[in-house]
Amino acid sequence: METYSVHFSFSQRFDFPASKVFDWCTDYTPSDLELMGENGRRRVERINDDTFILTDEYGTTDKSVLRTRVSAKVVRVYPEGLSWTNTRISPDGMYSQFLYQLVPEKGGSRLEYTGSQIFSGKRPGKRKLAAIAKRLTAEDSKSWRNLARAMASELSE
Numbered sequence: 022m023e024t025y026s027v028h029f030s031f032s033q034r035f036d037f038p039a040s041k042v043f044d045w046c047t048d049y050t051p052s053d054l055e056l057m058g059e060n061g062r063r064r065v066e067r068i069n070d071d072t073f074i075l076t077d078e079y080g081t082t083d084k085s086v087l088r089t090r091v092s093a094k095v096v097r098v099y100p101e102g103l104s105w106t107n108t109r110i111s112p113d114g115m116y117s118q119f120l121y122q123l124v125p126e127k128g129g130s131r132l133e134y135t136g137s138q139i140f141s142g143k144r145p146g147k148r149k150l151a152a153i154a155k156r157l158t159a160e161d162s163k164s165w166r167n168l169a170r171a172m173a174s175e176l177s178e
Contacts, residue, residue: 031162032133
């Protein structure tokens, strides 16, 4: 089967030190999807100190029929570099990979997010690729804005 990748990236600012943000972001729990503004369930399986399997189940409506979409991923954390990777292992988007790098800044930190999402099918033209990248950036950056609000609420207490 033919596949193609769509690359996209964005930054998210936090008012907390990078090490504190890293700890908060990589403390995976079943309630993570709710913090992201998603409707679903997360199962967290810790493989070892730096490797997790996250299995997310989302309810989706397709032509008035409720369906469940499952997204499984391997997450590797690199505390020394304040970074982590997320590689999909479920059939939908298999081998898509997302890179997260925290950068210390004065008065806080910044997440540099890079995504490479794999799709099945023939590679579309440049205009269509740009539209897909724009949609993916909007979706994922929205989740991170929600996470930033949740983080601010929890870490400011």
